[in-house]
Amino acid sequence: MLVLLLVALLTLLAPLYAGYLGVDPFRSNLRGKVEIAGEVVQVMQQSTEGLGLGVTPIGPTWNPGGYMLGADNQGRDVAARLLYGGRNSLFIASAATVICLVLATLIGLAAGFLGGVVDMALSRILDVLWAFPVYLLAISLSIVLLTSTIDLGLFTITAGSLALPVFIIGIIYVPYVARPVRARVLTLRHSEFVLAAVGLGLPTHRILRRDILPNLMPTIIVFVPILLALAIVTESALSYLSIGVQPPDASWGTIIQDGQTLLYSRPAVALAPGIAIVITVLALNVLGDAVRDALDPRGQVR
Amino acid sequence: MLATVLARLMQMAFVMFGISVLVFLIFFATPGSDPAARIAGRNAAPETVEQIRHEFGFDRALPVQYGLMMKRLFITRDLTSFVNRGQKVIPQVLDAVPATLSLVAGAAVLWVLGSLFVGVVAAAMRDTVVDRGLMILSLIGISMPVFWLGEVMNLMSQSRFHDTWLFSWVPGLGYVPLSESLGGWFKALVIPWITLAVLYIGIYGRILRANLIEAYSEDYIRTARAKGLSPTRIMLRHALRTSLLPFVTMFGLDFGALVGGAALLTEVVFGLNGVGRLTFHALQNLDLPVILATVIYASFFVVAANALVDVLYAVIDPRVRK
Numbered sequence: 001m002l003v004l005l006l007v008a009l010l011t012l013l014a015p016l017y018a019g020y021l022g023v024d025p026f027r028s029n030l031r032g033k034v035e036i037a038g039e040v041v042q043v044m045q046q047s048t049e050g051l052g053l054g055v056t057p058i059g060p061t062w063n064p065g066g067y068m069l070g071a072d073n074q075g076r077d078v079a080a081r082l083l084y085g086g087r088n089s090l091f092i093a094s095a096a097t098v099i100c101l102v103l104a105t106l107i108g109l110a111a112g113f114l115g116g117v118v119d120m121a122l123s124r125i126l127d128v129l130w131a132f133p134v135y136l137l138a139i140s141l142s143i144v145l146l147t148s149t150i151d152l153g154l155f156t157i158t159a160g161s162l163a164l165p166v167f168i169i170g171i172i173y174v175p176y177v178a179r180p181v182r183a184r185v186l187t188l189r190h191s192e193f194v195l196a197a198v199g200l201g202l203p204t205h206r207i208l209r210r211d212i213l214p215n216l217m218p219t220i221i222v223f224v225p226i227l228l229a230l231a232i233v234t235e236s237a238l239s240y241l242s243i244g245v246q247p248p249d250a251s252w253g254t255i256i257q258d259g260q261t262l263l264y265s266r267p268a269v270a271l272a273p274g275i276a277i278v279i280t281v282l283a284l285n286v287l288g289d290a291v292r293d294a295l296d297p298r299g300q301v302r
Numbered sequence: 303m304l305a306t307v308l309a310r311l312m313q314m315a316f317v318m319f320g321i322s323v324l325v326f327l328i329f330f331a332t333p334g335s336d337p338a339a340r341i342a343g344r345n346a347a348p349e350t351v352e353q354i355r356h357e358f359g360f361d362r363a364l365p366v367q368y369g370l371m372m373k374r375l376f377i378t379r380d381l382t383s384f385v386n387r388g389q390k391v392i393p394q395v396l397d398a399v400p401a402t403l404s405l406v407a408g409a410a411v412l413w414v415l416g417s418l419f420v421g422v423v424a425a426a427m428r429d430t431v432v433d434r435g436l437m438i439l440s441l442i443g444i445s446m447p448v449f450w451l452g453e454v455m456n457l458m459s460q461s462r463f464h465d466t467w468l469f470s471w472v473p474g475l476g477y478v479p480l481s482e483s484l485g486g487w488f489k490a491l492v493i494p495w496i497t498l499a500v501l502y503i504g505i506y507g508r509i510l511r512a513n514l515i516e517a518y519s520e521d522y523i524r525t526a527r528a529k530g531l532s533p534t535r536i537m538l539r540h541a542l543r544t545s546l547l548p549f550v551t552m553f554g555l556d557f558g559a560l561v562g563g564a565a566l567l568t569e570v571v572f573g574l575n576g577v578g579r580l581t582f583h584a585l586q587n588l589d590l591p592v593i594l595a596t597v598i599y600a601s602f603f604v605v606a607a608n609a610l611v612d613v614l615y616a617v618i619d620p621r622v623r624k
Contacts (some may be wrong), residue, residue, distance in 0.1 A: 127313075128320030131605045136563045136597045140328045143585060143593055229445070236447050237567055243585060256450055263453055264461040271457075274450035281445035 078269050085250035086276060092165050093231035099170030100227055101220055104177035112185025130175040141168045142243035165244045169231050177223050184219045188212050218295040225288035229281045236277055252277050306616050314609040321601050326368050329594055341590045375598055381591050391595045395577060401477045402576030406560045408491055409498035416503035421510025426537055443504030452497045452571030459493055475573035494572045513545035551611060558607025562600035
């Protein structure tokens with residue numbers, strides 16, 4: 001929990017770091033210079049081997065004076081991008097989790113409470129989505145959505161916006177949550193206090209709000225850390241495949257991708273965001289275990 | 303028994319149909335964009351777009367378009383890429399299958415052995431330092447993005463420690479067909495296998511441990527203890543056998559999902575030219591016919607694998623059979 005707060009806090013402080021050092025994490029800076037230990041050094045350094053052609057970005061300087069983790073192949077400060085990228089990664093994961101939970105709860109409630117034809121239809125649709133491999137679904141959605149602007153009537157998603165990965169990740173995990181929610185609603189539907197409420201002739205919306213939702217909360221809360229962890233990993237994977245967050249925006253996944261070409265010369269670029277992901281997801285998984293033990297000791301959640 | 307199998311096969315057919323409709327809708331009926339232009343790729347000539355519009359029937363009703371798409375995918379199999387002019391898509395996909403299968407099969411062997419070890423040892427030494435350590439390690443394994451772990455492995459084995467005794471045998475990135483050389487195939491795949499297996503060792507090890515601990519509170523274990531059987535025998539012959547049932551189901555699902563595309567990231571990182579990397583390259587060129595073909599073929603494979611697992615399960619477990 002502490003670790004999570006710390007990570008979130010650090011990413012919120014991103015503008016402070018970038019502003020203080022005067023580095024722009026989104027614009028390429030091939031001619032930039034930086035002062036290290038009293039010496040002014042080019043950010044992109046001429047190769048000293050062979051013919052002296054080609055440039056390599058500077059490596060980690062480990063001094064808190066800019067380019068702490070070195071620069072990427074556009075001459076941008078990796079540490080600053082890491083913090084800004086963390087913001088995006090965490091934002092996307094949180095928003096996707098909210099979308100997923102809301103959709104899944106609505107579907108679960110409708111299917112479980114109304115039953116009959118509604119349940120049949122929704123369950124079959126969930127079956128299909130469930131069998132569809134997550135990454136393939138995400139890839140098909142992204143490739144189509146990335147190339148075009150979608151007008152959904154209520155709101156428009158422009159190509160390359162952050163809303164895109166949020167929307168995709170939010171949707172692909174719906175079946176994983178909706179199925180257990182539906183099962184829980186179904187048992188609640190036939191529990192005595194709900195039958196009593198129905199017998200009293202209370203309106204449906206009141207039963208749903210006052211009797212069913214509160215009892216559904218434990219089932220939903222258990223999924224929060226798990227979904228967050230899944231969403232962070234999925235986001236980074238999509239960005240790594242260049243179908244998630246679009247440049248010049250950063251996320252942990254895009255930085256790993258940027259770092260791939262520099263892997264052997266400047267490994268810090270790819271290593272740092274990966275370590276950030278591992279720390280965050282690990283903390284979420286530990287939290288998830290704790291929450292599950294507290295709320296649902298016998299639950300089997302994959 | 304036969305009724306169960308038939309019902310499952312019916313369900314499988316329905317799900318496959320559902321997926322194909324879903325894919326069709328995603329690719330061809332997304333509002334606000336012209337599918338013909340999308341299939342043609344970047345900077346296509348207007349004549350090409352016009353030709354595609356006619357060939358795929360975009361000027362006709364949606365069900366006709368769906369029928370045409372399925373016909374080209376499965377019956378005539380003449381779906382062609384427009385980015386790489388005229389290249390047939392389906393043979394390309396089929397050619398890529400061996401690399402993916404080799405990767406996933408090897409990793410599966412590793413992760414089954416690894417997770418059996420982790421689960422059994424952790425459950426047997428419950429609440430000791432060993433147990434805690436193993437559980438923390440598996441959590442870390444679960445938390446690592448596989449493509450990042452792959453890059454770290456590459457960094458170590460290809461660059462930083464390549465000249466030491468530890469990694470000097472590692473060949474350059476890429477796939478060596480089994481038919482070409484057994485040793486080369488093995489060497490090229492060892493590191494990808496380990497990378498892919500780490501995540502699953504973590505997941506399966508944790509679940510197996512939980513199942514084993516639950517099994518240990520059952521009556522038949524107490525009976526076995528009272529009979530004076532050795533702890534090893536109780537663990538392997540009594541507790542492990544029942545705990546393996548959910549393990550088998552999960553294995554089937556994950557194996558199917560990996561062959562069907564989840565191994566994509568590992569293939570990309572290690573430059574193995576399997577189905578996943580084919581999809582990846584198509585993504586880079588926005589080559590839609592290739593993506594369409596891989597997505598449909600892979601998801602059908604996954605659905606079929608799931609159905610197969612369920613049928614096998616009915617054969618193994620008498621309670622399901624009835």
